[in-house]
Amino acid sequence: MKNIAVLTSGGDAPGMNAAIRAVVRTGINRGLKVYGIKRGYNGLIQGDLEEMDMSSVADIIHRGGTILRTARSEEFKTAEGLAKAVNVAKVFNIDGIVIIGGDGSFAGAQKLTVTGIACIGVPGTIDNDLAYTDFTIGFDTAVNNVLDSINKIRDTSTSHERVSIIEVMGRHCGDIALYAGIAGGAESIIVPEMEYSIDEICKRLIQAKNRGKLHSIIVLAEGAGDGLQLEQEISKRIDVEVRTTILGYIQRGGNATAADRLLASRMGAKAVDLLIEGKAGRVVGIKNNRIFDQDINEALAMKREFQEDLYGLADLLSNNQQG
Ligand code: ADP
Ligand code: F6P
Numbered sequence: 001m002k003n004i005a006v007l008t009s010g011g012d013a014p015g016m017n018a019a020i021r022a023v024v025r026t027g028i029n030r031g032l033k034v035y036g037i038k039r040g041y042n043g044l045i046q047g048d049l050e051e052m053d054m055s056s057v058a059d060i061i062h063r064g065g066t067i068l069r070t071a072r073s074e075e076f077k078t079a080e081g082l083a084k085a086v087n088v089a090k091v092f093n094i095d096g097i098v099i100i101g102g103d104g105s106f107a108g109a110q111k112l113t114v115t116g117i118a119c120i121g122v123p124g125t126i127d128n129d130l131a132y133t134d135f136t137i138g139f140d141t142a143v144n145n146v147l148d149s150i151n152k153i154r155d156t157s158t159s160h161e162r163v164s165i166i167e168v169m170g171r172h173c174g175d176i177a178l179y180a181g182i183a184g185g186a187e188s189i190i191v192p193e194m195e196y197s198i199d200e201i202c203k204r205l206i207q208a209k210n211r212g213k214l215h216s217i218i219v220l221a222e223g224a225g226d227g228l229q230l231e232q233e234i235s236k237r238i239d240v241e242v243r244t245t246i247l248g249y250i251q252r253g254g255n256a257t258a259a260d261r262l263l264a265s266r267m268g269a270k271a272v273d274l275l276i277e278g279k280a281g282r283v284v285g286i287k288n289n290r291i292f293d294q295d296i297n298e299a300l301a302m303k304r305e306f307q308e309d310l311y312g313l314a315d316l317l318s319n320n321q322q323g
Pocket of ligand 2: 011125126127169170171222252
């Protein structure tokens with residue numbers, strides 16, 4: 001292995017820059033030439049790449065987003081697109097690529113590996129929706145961003161004695177809502193993995209009001225419903241004032257937390273070492289604070305388990321279960 005490359009693909013996530021830095025610096029320090037590919041698989045197809053040096057990744061460890069830019073490439077999913085990408089890799093003598101992204105990006109990495117270009121996947125997505133790893137890069141920052149917003153919304157919510165619905169990202173995975181909801185003391189957390197009843201939510205809101213609670217926070221994952229619709233449903237049923245805040249990209253930007261920078265640094269370095277060891281078609285993950293690697297196909301086939309114990313804890317700590 002002499003020449004390697006790194007790209008970011010799919011939705012960006014804070015900590016991707018720290019991972020790029022780790023890949024570039026580990027690669028150079030181990031005697032490799034490292035290319036940065038722009039705009040995900042599109043950049044590989046178009047030959048939009050350049051050699052990186054130690055200073056090209058200076059001053060980025062903290063920054064959200066990705067200096068390499070990212071994209072969702074439909075062309076790469078086609079046989080022609082894949083063939084063009086392989087061609088570019090061959091022209092630049094690239095033997096291995098570190099792909100930083102989510103499960104879609106990993107599916108692409110697997111296809112490239114089959115053509116003979118060794119790929120290693122590093123999980124970069126705020127959603128934390130990959131079954132094989134405890135955490136993905138960007139998740140912790142997103143949770144902290146949501147928490148910061150919950151704290152602010154709580155102030156105004158209390159002053160006006162209102163119910164606040166906070167809609168967060170997560171189409172299939174409720175982890176952002178779950179973690180931020182527990183840490184923010186939300187009364188209700190609504191996630192795509194668990195059924196919920198609007199009547200039950202309303203009952204809790206009334207009970208909380210009767211106990212003298214000045215505000216209530218409901219954290220809703222986007223995949224479990226629409227915040228504004230839920231607001232209407234609650235307002236139709238009971239006499240409370242409800243306001244909805246859709247956090248959107250607020251939660252995906254900003255400086256990466258220490259946890260994400262550390263995770264990204266460990267995973268980026270591990271990915272390069274795997275390439276040097278001659279490994280291909282593998283993903284890097286973390287379990288019980290240990291960095292490990294696993295076959296991509298195996299990792300992609302795993303079914304995510306929702307942490308029902310945490311969901312139960314949220315309920316226990318936020319509601320008077322004795323009525
Ligand atoms: P994520 O990596 O965050 O899951 P996407 O699902 O949007 O994000 O995938 C990112 C990119 O990975 C896609 O735009 C496409 O270029 C590539 N990709 C996704 N699925 C496949 C696939 N089945 N085969 C080849 N490439 C894929
Ligand atoms: O996968 C990351 C994510 O932020 C999801 O939580 C969200 O549903 C989606 O990307 C939004 O994608 P887009 O970049 O197209 O707005």
